[in-house]
Amino acid sequence: MTFKVGDVVLLNSGGFAMTVTVAHAPGTLHEEGWVECAWHDEGGLIREALPMACLSLAPTDQDIIDEVFGMDDLEGVTRN
Numbered sequence: 001m002t003f004k005v006g007d008v009v010l011l012n013s014g015g016f017a018m019t020v021t022v023a024h025a026p027g028t029l030h031e032e033g034w035v036e037c038a039w040h041d042e043g044g045l046i047r048e049a050l051p052m053a054c055l056s057l058a059p060t061d062q063d064i065i066d067e068v069f070g071m072d073d074l075e076g077v078t079r080n
Helices: 061-069
Strands: 008-011 018-024 034-041 044-051 055-057
Touching: none
Parallel strands: none
Antiparallel strands: 008 018, 008 055, 018 034, 034 044
């Protein structure tokens, strides 16, 4: 999976939601690709470079609504 600047990501092992601030495609500086992420905690702004393989996209509000209400199971229904 690749990411773009502005994506909100999570570590596959859990943790804080982070925003991608720099993204490098696979093969540029690291075989699998990597991103620089930023997030805030009680100590302030934190930035860290992470391999793409250890991250996944955070669910969007729409993803959560769809999961709760089973919208993916409805055929022929259009969303507004």
